[in-house]
Amino acid sequence: MNTLIDPPKNPITYARVTEDVIRMLDKPSAKWWALFIPTLMFVGLGASCFIYQVTTGLGVAGYRHPVFWGVYITDFVFWVGIAHSGTLISAILFLFRARFRMSIYRIAEGMTVFAVLTAGLFPIIHLGRPWNFLWLIPYPNSRELWVNFKSPLVWDVFAVTTYLTVSSVFFLIGMIPDIAAVRDKVKETPRKIIYTILSFGWKGSNWEWLHYTRAYLFFAALATPLVLSVHSVVSWDFAMGNVPGWHTTIFPPYFVAGAIFSGLAMVITLTIPIRKIFSLEDYITLDNYDGMSKLIILTSCIVGYAYGTEFIMAWYSGSPYEWGQFVYRATGDYALFYWTMVICNCIVPIALWFKKVRRNIKALFIISILINVGMWFERFNIIVISLSHEFDPGAWGVYKISFVEAGITIGSFAWFFMFFLIFVKTLPSISIAEIKETLPVPKKGGH
């Protein structure tokens, strides 16, 4: 009978789990700084590009007629998408009692919070006067400004902020027992105070666990619809508009599946180096990767189904604009981007049907990066190609990415990794409590 957890080589005991996880929080090594400093430099690059754009004007952002939603909106959708797998793994797989989530869910949740923090920057960067972003929030003011609730862009503000709130709360609540464990081990004053606050006085009594597990279940159930709702609302930013290639009913589930697809790929991309650097092979096992790969296959099939359906329907509809749009995607100025997307999202994941590939760390790492590339281009294709090739042939045009946009995009990746590197060193990135639940009860004298 195949089990979901590999038998460990040297047995994991309760004590070892705590030690292994807390060891990750030791003083940063030279290697960590070697990663962190370049990351900061790239954040600086992105920030400089942004300052340049603000002082010069949005003209430097490569916007030109007819495309005024470009790389920033692509980045926004990309990062919101990355944020999806966190809640999927921590909430939905929790409800489905899928065991392979145990060792990776904390990393995925952290990734979710940081990805939303990254995504949230882009609508602001995209604004001509970014300091006025507060006007998106409906609050009584002397200027009698009021947001337009009929606009999907405003729905987006609410969807994303709700998601950020719930995923942060879920992230912090899920960590309480682990932070308490760290608090008990840590000696230095500043850290001790921070962990004491974050552990909310957790003692680990039966009574506390009783309420805690109940509350966690409720949180998971409440967070689950959010996984569907956030990216559905993002997809409606496009589907509500009467633009060929945008206005289609399959967008919500297609975007959600795509988001989970890219999010899982990002979890794989991030956990592979962490697993290697901190020697976590006993915790993040090949079975975890096997499970995630299977979910990637599923979501890849859904995304592939959506590509195919959109194409067939555009043809079947008999609308010259719809069909023209899809022919242009596959054969026009952006054909290279289109085929990159198809190859990375539909063809490359076919390799995962083979068990050997699912259990080969190097292959997984490459595939996961290719999927992320493919998913970035998917968003680019949907947004930019549709706008380049609308109804009137006289108004068609080609968009080119400017160096400012490229700089800010690179900066956003650095910004995300910066948070992630800080997270790995400050908070327990593997759930101590849940790993212990899966272990056999220790014999006397085992710790």
Place this chain on the structure above:
Amino acid sequence: MDQAVKQEILDKRNQIPKWVILLFVALAVVGLGFFAIGTNGENKEEVWQVYLVNFIFWTGVAQGGLVFSCILRITNARWGRSLLRISEGFACFTIISFVLLIVLFIGKDVLFPYATQHYHHPKDIWLNMNFVMARNLIGLAIIVVMNYFYLKTSLSQDLDGKDKMDTLKKLAPAIIIVYAIVFSFFSWDFMMSLDPHWFSTLFGPYYFMGSLVAAIGLTIIISVALKRYLGLNEYLTDHHYWDMAKILQGLSLFWVYAMFSQFLPIWYANMPEETGFVIKRVAEEPFKSFSWAVLTCCFIFPFVALLPRTNKIFTPIVVFISAVSVAGLWMDKFMLIVPSLSEGLSFGLSHFLITLGFVSAFLATFLIFANRYPLIPYGDPFFEGKNAYGGH
């Protein structure tokens, strides 16, 4: 494998009374008779429409049941092992569906607007009647063949005692992919194209996911009946219904999501070529009230009623909620098909008897299957015996 368990389950087969099977066969024949008479009568359009609604619904449910079994196998779900055979038994009906599909094409001139009218390019290619018949017949034939191999392998685990997990786990994803493709074609050709100028990209998933919901609802209903009359209490416990009810509740939420995902962009854009389909169903009587009934039965009622734990576990309540949900999904198919073809809404004896005929044919095929083969997959490596509950 526990020999006592094996013997007990094999003995259960003979406890299904023959007269029940005969009764259902007889009712199916009555339904068929009324259908045959109706096709020559005054209301032949209506008769064909009801036939189409039932064909779409019951074929979807039959294959949805097998797909549920495939999902349980792929996910290594131990919890639902004892329900697996019941839901995969539904798939026997797909053989009858194949015959029914051929019969459906006899009525093509009455039923499908595109069979008699000509449309501009490219619809003249896609809606060419020969192409429509060919792709759907071939698709369903592939499904029947795959079902046969899947069921044969699954049953051989019990009857021959061989471990065929690997074969089944290879077949299962293939069946799900073929299901998604072929049933998308069904939904486009037999529902969406009845209004030949309307299209919606989510229509395929809306149909095949809806069929999966109905199959799960029907699995609950039939398994409770079998549990009661064959004494399967030790195999189908409260835990099973608790989880099945959760899935039903979750999928009813998915159904409304798929419905709303289509409704909102169409309503918001309000473009004449799209919105006519929706207006006819949600803004104009007689279909308006019916649409609210569909929404209530498919989503509002099951979702709210399944919130308390008691309602998930206490079988009479679960069965009632599932029945409402299944009925709602049947009405949903009715609402997708009939308003495209007729202006009014009418229910007559023929509607009732043809539908009854389909229900009976479905149950009769299932009971003939149950009469022959073990209903609990005792040979499955993940099956853990009496009162077992895998937990995940």
